[in-house]
Amino acid sequence: MFAAGFGPPEIGLILVIVLVLFGGSQLPKLAKNLGKAQKEFKDGLAAGQSEAGKSADSTKNSDD
Numbered sequence: 001m002f003a004a005g006f007g008p009p010e011i012g013l014i015l016v017i018v019l020v021l022f023g024g025s026q027l028p029k030l031a032k033n034l035g036k037a038q039k040e041f042k043d044g045l046a047a048g049q050s051e052a053g054k055s056a057d058s059t060k061n062s063d064d
Helices: 008-022 027-063
Strands: none
Touching: 008 027
């Protein structure tokens, strides 16, 4: 929904701005850190869902 308004020219402009702001040598480090952050977020989300499932199961068992 949010990205529906972004076409190739807009994405290219954003990439050029990022390149100017961070420089070519910093882009691999930036991409690596973004990848690590995304992985940690997904792991935390999965752990939270797992914990919520365990909590719901224990609540069901205590009601019986």
